[in-house]
Amino acid sequence: MEKVRVHTISLGCPKNQVDTEWMLGGFGSAFVNAAGPEEADVVLVNTCGFIEPAVSESLQVILDTAQALAGLDPRPPLVVTGCLVSRYGQDLRAELPEVDLFLEIRRQGELQQRVRELLAARDGRPLLQDFPPARLLTTAPGFAYLKIAEGCDNRCRFCTIPSIRGPLVSRPESAILDDAKRCLDQGRKELVLIAQDVTAYGRDRGERALRGLLEKLAPLPGLAWMRLMYLYPAGLDRDLLSFLRDLGRPFIPYFDIPLQHAHPDILASMGRPFRRDPRDVVAQVREFFPDAALRTTFIVGYPGETDERFAALEAFVREARFMHLGVFPYYPEDGSEAAVLPDQLPDEVKEERRDRIMTLQAEISEDLLAEFEGAELEVLVDRPHEEWPGLYEGRTWFQAPEVDGITYVSGENVRPGRMVRAVIEETKTYDLVALA
Secondary structure: OOOEEEEEEEOOOHHHHHHHHHHHHOOHHHEEEOOOHHHOOEEEEEEOOOOHHHHHHHHHHHHHHHHHHHOOOOOOOEEEEEHHHHHHOHHHHHHOOOOOEEEOHHHHHHHHHHHHHHHHHHHOOOOOOOOOOOOOOOOOOOEEEEEOEEOOOOOOOOOOHHHHHOOOEEOOHHHHHHHHHHHHHOOOOEEEEEOOOHHHOOHHHOOOOHHHHHHHHOOOOOOOEEEEOOOOHHHOOHHHHHHHHHHOOOEEEEEEOOOEOOOHHHHHHHOOOOOOOHHHHHHHHHHHOOOOEEEEEEEEOOOOOOHHHHHHHHHHHHHHOOOEEEEEEOOOOOOOHHHHOOOOOOHHHHHHHHHHHHHHHHHHHHHHHHOOOOOEEEEEEEEEOOOOOOEEEEEOOOOOOOOOOOEEEEOOOOOOOOEEEEEEEEEOOOOEEEEO
8 A cells, every 4th residue: 555655734724623623534545654755755835824924934935845845856846725726816826836735625625536647647646545534633632623514604804714615604613523433432521613604614614513513412422621712792792692601511711803903993994794883792702601711802093093082992891801912003905995095003013002902901811810820720632742841731621722722741650641639839911831
């Protein structure tokens, strides 16, 4: 049986990482992970293309990878896929002749066959055998992402996702449940449900199907934590919050709500899919979950964001006291409606406003985490610390993987993939230190 050694570079969000896992799983038992391009039969780069910095990073990675491959004999084929390809298509083919194959997102299921053809054409090696696709998990051993939908029907004026990934398409419930069971069978204790808008699951079929899905996921054996990421404010109504409260564990009260701004004029200009004061959204969540961990993202420097409108955002951040918060300067993305709006702001104003919000958030985060000193909490262990033997990196229930702070934990029974009880001995601005 012919093996194929694949070196993979996956950029961008967790949704992209899940796509990579499905592509690698498509090789079945023929797949061998190659630590570097010099050990690979093929090199796969899964790109991000959502905003300007992501586009720049993806292009640089492609160029650096192509340069690394140029001196190898035989030279592994370079395959590029992901959002950058779906966004720019033919332009990339003209600008990057070093790439052997560009694969749009909708054609990622063809990767195994196309790699066969590339390898056969290069050196006549036998075609790989077909294997049934099975997702190959690449996250830390304690958790897995569970993508429940693709695309988005919201039409925010700053966003290019609908044009890149298309309209909302919910995965069949049976496929999600099978995926979840396979993840849990591999020892995962946390499932992180992801989509561009988790609350919209089933809406493309004329259903409000999220509740039914969660009711079937919750009792699965081995599931300790179930986390919902990207909860749009419009879909986070009282009925859903009441349902989540009654559902209880394994659902954990961590709410990632991308509010994007706090001033009504900016929200209206953004075309955000809700018209409520964001204070009402926060208050409603805390009514049902007084101890909820709230995460959000904001865009600063959006066209028309006057000093007064930015001050309203700053005041809201100070008042709401989010446990986790991300801030992005506005980028006028090609093809977005907001890119042609009047009253665009200089980059230096955007950067200064981002820094102001993040400085404020650092103070809030430090205060909130200080309240956990001396507490005993469950910690899901992700990986060993790279520099300190016996020290591990993990997360509490209010720390989502890869986007929030971490908990440094040590102890006799601490190992990657384990859930341990640990006492918080020290708190920092974004991180915790614990002893199990």
